[in-house]
Amino acid sequence: MSKKIVVVGPGNIAHAIVSRWLQVADADISVLARSKTYLTKGWHSDEQQVVTFDRDIVANADLIMLAVKPKDMLTTLAQLKSRISSTSIVLSVAAGITIGQIRHLLSEPGIVRTMPNICSEIGTSVTGISFDNVATEDRSWIMSLINLLGHVVEMPEHLLNPMTALYxxxxxxxxxxxxxxIRAGEDLGIPPEHARELAAHLVLGASQKALIDNDKSLDQLVGQVVSPGGTTEAMLRVLDQLGWQDIMHQALKAAGEQAAQLGQVPSRL
Ligand SMILES: NC(=O)c1ccc[n+]([C@@H]2O[C@H](COP(=O)([O-])OP(=O)(O)OC[C@H]3O[C@@H](n4cnc5c(N)ncnc54)[C@H](OP(=O)(O)O)[C@@H]3O)[C@@H](O)[C@H]2O)c1
Structure with a gap:
């Protein structure tokens, strides 16, 4: 018999994950909503069949995935707590909310914290995951489910905030x-109908090469493209002058700090 998964909160990330699982996972999936705003989140009419407003749906679920905003986590767990069985596993995708915070309210179930991204929808997410009190067999099942969303790496929980920021x-x-x-392409005369496709394939191809040639440093890979007085050199010079490495570093650091802030919800969570 298929395992029962209930996803709480039919928002953007839930839609990405559920639409993927509906295609490739062997599971009985339901999605718990609290309002009809999910209708604006891209759920197709056949996907909408799995959405329910009945909170009792979480009873006896093998896996309950919490996909609500961090600020809504306290209310959501308070609403569902009495319905959650001790044999269910609770998996949270909420940024910043720790396993310890969830454990404070749910003492018995296994808890999983994971950070997928929106590319889950096409099976190309980069996902970090941490487990607490989850039996080996259940871990394997959950890893296989998360693997369907893309590349997954088990991480110590304290790295999930940085993973939120980066991935x-x-x-x-x-x-x-x-x-x-794309903008530069259009400025230089690339037809708009090709500019996006070319840019996306560029990033895909260069990323695949970085994965395959992982014995070479990224500086070596840059070196394979640069020739003295050439176009790459001209581009790198301007990027260096503008300090773009620092800009990216600061931007990602700000994201990391914000991920930690998001967990600062009322202390009784
Ligand atoms: N978006 C991403 O790329 C991404 C990636 C990884 C992780 N996350 C995490 O995933 C969570 C959701 O993010 P999101 O971007 O998907 O947000 P979102 O689009 O706003 O979705 C949140 C959903 O939760 C619903 N909800 C809130 N409380 C509920 C309750 N008690 N019962 C049932 N449904 C409830 C909301 O319903 P209403 O519309 O009625 O309020 C909304 O549909 C966040 O914690 C975020 O950190 C997001």
């Missing part, structure tokens, strides 16, 4: 980077 938010800064390449 949870990551698609957004890659898209901002793509926008810059």
């Amino acid at each position: 949870g938010s990551g698609p957004a800064y890659v898209y901002v980077f793509l926008k810059a390449i």
